Amino acid sequence: MLTSRIAAPLAAAALSCGALCCGAFCCGTARPADAAAMAASEERVECLYRVVRVKTHLNIRVQPGGEVLDKIYPGDRTWGPCTKVGDWRQIKGTENKLTGYAYGHYLKKLGRR
Numbered sequence: 044m045l046t047s048r049i050a051a052p053l054a055a056a057a058l059s060c061g062a063l064c065c066g067a068f069c070c071g072t073a074r075p076a077d078a079a080a081m082a083a084s085e086e087r088v089e090c091l092y093r094v095v096r097v098k099t100h101l102n103i104r105v106q107p108g109g110e111v112l113d114k115i116y117p118g119d120r121t122w123g124p125c126t127k128v129g130d131w132r133q134i135k136g137t138e139n140k141l142t143g144y145a146y147g148h149y150l151k152k153l154g155r156r
Contacts, residue, residue, distance in 0.1 A: 088125050088155060088156075089156050090123060090153075091120060091122055092120065092122070093118065094116065094150065094151075097149050099116075100114040100115065100116050101145050101149050103135075103141065103142075103143035103145050104143050105144075107128055107144045112143040113138050113141040115137045115145065120153070121135050121136070122156070125152075125155060127147065130147050131145065134150065
């Protein structure tokens with residue numbers, strides 16, 4: 044089933060290019076700079092988070108479980124990469140505008156950009 048989903052687009056691309064190709068690298072038109080730009084755009088996916096289950100403030104740390112760098116307050120919204128580091132998420136603080144890690148239990152993911 045999976046191979047039929049992959050094979051049909053590859054066959055169509057091969058016919059249009061005259062050779063077997065793969066996505067953006069079809070017909071040898073992709074340059075290393077294009078590949079780097081694609082990788083960078085995939086890494087820039089960010090998520091919007093809201094602070095929940097906190098009464099005073101949530102500490103933003105240099106690394107998971109590390110030294111406190113910044114703070115974010117209940118109900119505040121902030122952006123950060125959608126990747127996890129264990130149970131921690133990297134976000135931007137609101138007090139000093141510094142980026143660090145906060146425990147994911149206290150963050151609710153609202154969306155992506």
